[in-house]
Amino acid sequence: MDIKVVLPDGAEKLIGKGTKVKEVLKDFLKKDTLGARFNEKIVDLETPISEEGTFGKLLTPEDPESLELLRHTAAHVMAQAVKELFPEVKLGIGPTIENGFYYDFDYERSFTPDDLKQIEKRMKKIIKKRYPLVREEISKEEARKLFTELNEPYKLELIEEIPGDTVSIYRQGDFVDLCAGPHLPHTGWVKAFKLLSVAGAYWRGDENNPMLWRIYGTAFFNREELEAYLKKLEEAKRRDHRRLGKELELFSIEEEVGPGLILWHPKGALVRKIIEDFWKEEHLKRGYELVVTPHIARRHLWQISGHLDFYAENMFAPMKIDEVEYQLKPMNCPFHILIYKSRRRSYRELPIRWCELGTVYRYERSGVLHGLMRVRGFTQDDAHIFCREDQLEEEIFKCLDLTVYFLSTFGFKEYQIFLSTRPEKYVGDEAIWEKAEGALRKALEDKGLAYEIDPGEGVFYGPKIDIKIKDILGRFWQCSTIQVDFNIPERFNLTYIGEDNQRHRPIMIHRALLGSLERFFGVLIEHYAGAFPVWLAPVQAIIITVADRHIPFAERIFERLKGAGIRVKPDFRNEKLGFKIREAQLQKIPYMIIIGDKELENEALTIRTRKGENLPLMSVEDFIARIEEEVSAKTFN
RNA sequence: GCCGGCGUAGCUCAGCUGGUAGAGCAGCGGAUUCGUAAUCCGCAGGUCAGGGGUUCAAGUCCCCUCGCCGGCUCCA
Numbered sequence: 001m002d003i004k005v006v007l008p009d010g011a012e013k014l015i016g017k018g019t020k021v022k023e024v025l026k027d028f029l030k031k032d033t034l035g036a037r038f039n040e041k042i043v044d045l046e047t048p049i050s051e052e053g054t055f056g057k058l059l060t061p062e063d064p065e066s067l068e069l070l071r072h073t074a075a076h077v078m079a080q081a082v083k084e085l086f087p088e089v090k091l092g093i094g095p096t097i098e099n100g101f102y103y104d105f106d107y108e109r110s111f112t113p114d115d116l117k118q119i120e121k122r123m124k125k126i127i128k129k130r131y132p133l134v135r136e137e138i139s140k141e142e143a144r145k146l147f148t149e150l151n152e153p154y155k156l157e158l159i160e161e162i163p164g165d166t167v168s169i170y171r172q173g174d175f176v177d178l179c180a181g182p183h184l185p186h187t188g189w190v191k192a193f194k195l196l197s198v199a200g201a202y203w204r205g206d207e208n209n210p211m212l213w214r215i216y217g218t219a220f221f222n223r224e225e226l227e228a229y230l231k232k233l234e235e236a237k238r239r240d241h242r243r244l245g246k247e248l249e250l251f252s253i254e255e256e257v258g259p260g261l262i263l264w265h266p267k268g269a270l271v272r273k274i275i276e277d278f279w280k281e282e283h284l285k286r287g288y289e290l291v292v293t294p295h296i297a298r299r300h301l302w303q304i305s306g307h308l309d310f311y312a313e314n315m316f317a318p319m320k321i322d323e324v325e326y327q328l329k330p331m332n333c334p335f336h337i338l339i340y341k342s343r344r345r346s347y348r349e350l351p352i353r354w355c356e357l358g359t360v361y362r363y364e365r366s367g368v369l370h371g372l373m374r375v376r377g378f379t380q381d382d383a384h385i386f387c388r389e390d391q392l393e394e395e396i397f398k399c400l401d402l403t404v405y406f407l408s409t410f411g412f413k414e415y416q417i418f419l420s421t422r423p424e425k426y427v428g429d430e431a432i433w434e435k436a437e438g439a440l441r442k443a444l445e446d447k448g449l450a451y452e453i454d455p456g457e458g459v460f461y462g463p464k465i466d467i468k469i470k471d472i473l474g475r476f477w478q479c480s481t482i483q484v485d486f487n488i489p490e491r492f493n494l495t496y497i498g499e500d501n502q503r504h505r506p507i508m509i510h511r512a513l514l515g516s517l518e519r520f521f522g523v524l525i526e527h528y529a530g531a532f533p534v535w536l537a538p539v540q541a542i543i544i545t546v547a548d549r550h551i552p553f554a555e556r557i558f559e560r561l562k563g564a565g566i567r568v569k570p571d572f573r574n575e576k577l578g579f580k581i582r583e584a585q586l587q588k589i590p591y592m593i594i595i596g597d598k599e600l601e602n603e604a605l606t607i608r609t610r611k612g613e614n615l616p617l618m619s620v621e622d623f624i625a626r627i628e629e630e631v632s633a634k635t636f637n
Numbered sequence: 638g639c640c641g642g643c644g645u646a647g648c649u650c651a652g653c654u655g656g657u658a659g660a661g662c663a664g665c666g667g668a669u670u671c672g673u674a675a676u677c678c679g680c681a682g683g684u685c686a687g688g689g690g691u692u693c694a695a696g697u698c699c700c701c702u703c704g705c706c707g708g709c710u711c712c713a
Contacts, residue, residue, distance in 0.1 A: 110641050199708030200640030207710060211640055214708070242705095246648080255686080255704050314712085360713090365638050366704090368711065380713065478713070515713040547670045574670065582674035596672055608673060 006054040008036070018048040020135075028058060034066050034189065035059040035182055042068060044182035046135035046170075061189070061221035071096040073133060073184040074123075074193050074219035075103045080175035081122035082215075085115075091177065092154050092203060092212045099229065100218030104201055106154065110213055116195045119215070123193065130188035131172040135181060143167045147178065154203065192226040193219035236473055241525035242371040248530050248587060250538075251372065251521075260369045260376030262518055267538035270567075271524075272517060274536055276357055279381055279406070279514070286402060288353040288383060293335035295359060299325040305334045306491055310460070314362045332358035333485075333510060336384040337492045340506075345496040350506060351391050355383035357517065372522030373477070379517040385509040386494070389432075392507055393439040396482060400447045400465070403480045403513045407469055410520075411527060411636050414470040417449055420457035427461055428486035436484045436507075437463045461487030471527040479515035479523070484508075531588040531610060533637060534630040540567045541627070542589045544580045546596035548572075554595040557605065557620060564624045568593075585610060590637075593623075 002014040008028055015024050021036060022029065022045035035044040037056030042065055043049075059066045075094035082089055082105055092104025105111075111119070138146070140159055146169070147155040155178045159167055170179045172187055184190070195217040203209035220226040237243075245251045250268030257263065264272060280290060299318045302308045307315065311330060318325040329335075336354050345352070359379045368374055387395050407415070419440055422433045440463055444451050451465070458464055462484035468476040485508040488494075495503040514520040524532070534540055541561065545554045551572050561568040569589075571580050577594070584592045592608040598617075599606055605623055607615040618626075630637070 113642095197707060198641070201709045202639075205710065207639060211709080213640085216708085253705095259704070362712085365711075367638065367640090367709080369705095374712070378713065481713070512713065517713095519713055544673090546672055549670080576670090576676060577672050579675055580673095585674055592673080594672070598672080606672090612673085614673075 003049070003052050005049060005052060008055045008058060015049060017050050018137075021045045021047050021049060024049055025055065025058070030058070030060075032060045033058045034061065034184055035069055037065070042182055044069060044133075044135070045185055046133065047182060048135075048137065061191075066221070067219075068096055069182050069184050070190060070221060071101040071219050072179075072182065073187065074190045074217060075101040076133070076170065076172060076175065076177055076179070076183065077123050077126050077187055077190055077193075078119060078195070078215060078217060079103050079105075079177060080126055080172065081119045083175065085118055085122055090154060091152055092214075093158070094177075097216075100196070100216060102214050102216045104203070104212040104214045106203075106210065106212050110200070111198045111215060116198065116215070120193075120195055123190075126173070127187050127190045129173065130186045131175075132186045133183040134171045135183075136169050136171070137166045138169060139166055143169065143178065146176065150176070152178075189221070190219055191221050192223045193217055194226060194230065232473065236475075236526075239473070239526045239529045240371075241373075241522040244525050244530040245372070248525075250525065253371075258376070259366065260364060260374070262372060262375060262377065268521070270538040271532065271536055272521065275514075275517065275521075278409075279357070280355075282402070282406070283353075283355045283383070286353075286398070288355040291336060291339055291354045291356050293332060293339075293356060293358060294329075295361075296326045296328050297334070299327040301334045301338075302327050302330075304491055305331070305337075305488060307331060307334075314364070316361055316363050328361045329358075330360050330362045332356055332360060332380065332382045333384055333488060333508075334492075337488065337494065337508075340386055340494060341492065345386075345506075347388060347496050347498045347504070350496060351385050351387035351395055353383060353385045353395075355381075358382045372518045372525075375516075375518050378519070380512045381514045381517065381520075382510070382512050385511070386489075386496075386506040387509070388496075388504070389435070389507055392436065392484070392509075393442055395509055396439055396443040396465075396484075397446055399482045399509065399511050399513075400443050400449065403467060403482070404447065404449070406513050407467075407480070409634050410524060411533070412469040412471070415449070416468040416470070416476050417444065417451035418454045418457070418466045418468075419444065419451050420454040420459075420464050420466065422463060423456045423458050423460060425460050426458070427490070432486055433463065436486070440465055440482075440484070459483060461485045469523065471523060473526075477519070477523045479520055480511075480513050481515070482509065482511040485510055529588075531590075533635060534590050534627060535632075535634045537588075537590050538567065539569050539587065539589050541591040541593055541623075542569045542571050542584045542587075543593045543595060544577065544584065545572045546577055546594065548574060550595045550597075550600060553600050557593065557595065560620050561624065564628075566624065566627055581608065591623075591627075 003017050005013055005015055005024060007013055021043050025036060035042055036058050039053035079091055079094055086107060090106040092106065094101065094103030143159050144156060158178060167178060168180055169176055170181060170183055195215055197216045199214050200211045201214040203212055218229060220229065248267060249265045251265055252263050253261065254263060307330060315330050316328045318327050339354065340352065357379050359377060361377045364374060364376050385395050421437055426433065444465065464481060464483035466478060467480035468478045470476055489505050489508050494506055496506050498504045543554050543558050545551055554572060558568060558570050581592060588610055590610055594606045594608060602617060604617045604619055606617055607623065609615065
């Protein structure tokens with residue numbers, strides 16, 4: 001049976017169903033044609049066409065989409081190399097990931113760095129051979145037979161989960177793999193690759209399954225791009241907040257204190273204070289009220305809230321005080337709820353917006369802790385909004401508006417936004433879920449934010465919006481979350497008296513915009529590589545004397561700046577100028593004020609910025625005005 | 638929690654196949670008074686993560702515990 005396809009030049013062509021792309025496009029193929037776009041999908045030259053559609057552009061190594069083919073093939077090449085070197089190995093899966101690929105192997109022991117070298121060597125051989133990747137469609141029956149012979153139990157498991165009667169396999173040389181593709185035409189196209197690390201990974205991500213060895217790698221079409229990527233990894237290391245946190249004396253985590261518990265050092269605490277002040281001020285401006293609640297409460301409270309039922313494994317063990325069990329709080333919401341309940345509420349009061357920088361403690365499994373990003377004690381920039389159903393949409397819009405205001409002020413302009421909808425297990429009725437989901441969606445659209453829907457990923461008590469921010473290296477971090485809750489008002493029997501003089505149930509919104517101050521600070525450190533913008537910098541300026549005779553003048557300047565509220569430090573040590581500049585530079589202090597003979601004579605300042613430029617000689621007043629301007633505008637420099 | 642790796646002076650790291658710890662930076666003392674990323678000299682600093690074992694002898698080998706790193710799972 002023939003089907004109609006549109007070729008890249010716009011012409012239509014009738015082809016037999018199942019004709020391979022390389023046949024269909026044979027008049028268009030060039031030496032560097034790797035694949036093509038077909039109906040929004042990427043297909044390789046081996047793919048059989050079985051539906052009508054339109055071919056888009058042909059893919060060459062220049063196209064970013066081609067990396068998908070390349071890395072997928074690189075994963076196969078790696079698997080082939082591993083099978084050749086370690087024939088007992090059983091194959092798991094080997095997909096491409098954001099910056100490369102991996103393959104999971106079942107083997108009696110881990111792979112060593114030395115093994116990786118051997119594998120890389122063998123891969124190079126395979127690449128040199130330029131084995132064509134040949135695709136075959138075979139019946140599941142044949143596939144079962146093939147992978148039984150090959151003794152690949154994991155592949156057999158996969159076959160059973162593929163819909164339809166046939167599966168595709170790709171061969172290269174003697175190597176066969178169950179694979180949907182797409183792939184490069186031959187292994188020779190894997191021009192530049194590197195194996196990066198080995199780690200244990202459960203089969204299918206389930207800790208009840210056996211652990212396989214996952215080898216990570218990356219691949220590019222040329223050496224330069226590979227080098228650039230490796231350099232980026234280095235850069236990420238250089239920006240690592242754990243390293244900068246130590247170097248800049250921002251925070252530390254001490255073994256004697258315990259894992260996942262943060263000590264904020266003076267400079268870090270100062271940055272935190274600036275963030276907190278800004279946060280509180282802005283919340284008050286926007287109709288929030290501040291509340292403050294304790295760190296522990298009777299465990300009973302968590303029974304009512306339901307946390308003991310669904311959150312117990314993340315809570316610290318209870319403690320007994322005067323025969324009553326108390327609990328370190330993992331959430332702030334029950335406290336805010338009890339404030340709500342402290343008296344009768346009228347519909348006229350709603351919406352009520354209560355915010356708190358509330359420190360919570362959650363038991364995180366030891367293996368997941370990571371610097372400031374994943375800790376056991378952290379401060380949420382939390383708030384709970386109690387509102388009527390008809391206010392929900394506007395309140396969510398306001399939350400989003402505030403989120404974007406904060407995030408963009410801190411320098412994050414790109415987001416990944418997810419709207420999570422009703423899961424299988426849920427509370428509340430369907431109608432209200434739909435209403436809430438609609439409200440979330442509408443708010444996102446009104447705010448002009450692009451989002452993806454995560455179907456069924458909502459929490460059981462209500463739908464939510466999660467926002468991830470993109471840092472300067474293109475990595476995403478989950479910070480903001482806005483969650484609608486139909487459950488907890490019910491559990492605590494929250495009511496308000498409506499216009500009709502009847503009791504009604506308010507809806508609650510939980511929201512954290514920065515997420516946790518710890519994580520947000522970590523992201524900030526990495527985003528700015530420790531060089532905080534002037535408004536956030538713990539030290540905004542340092543005064544550096546050239547020689548001792550300049551100290552009296554420098555002292556006067558110091559007092560003036562300090563008096564003007566500038567965070568300034570003196571460096572009047574008897575050291576060479578270059579030495580003191582180097583230290584200030586390493587501390588990433590935005591402005592270095594150099595005081596020598598010239599400045600003394602002119603009663604003016606020479607300013608060196610941390611970018612290495614010298615500003616023209618300026619008066620103290622001008623410098624103060626400059627900093628004040630940058631602080632109030634919260635500029636990014 | 639699971640898997641692998643790691644844990645030597647405040648920091649970064651040497652210390653080969655077991656023979657009683659070493660460098661640079663930081664710190665302290667002194668000299669130097671100097672113009673844009675490291676002035677010179679000297680001094681001090683370590684129950685080699687903690688505990689147990691093997692051995693004539695352990696930083697080095699074995700076991701346990703703690704912590705860190707990279708993943709898996711989970712999440713602000």
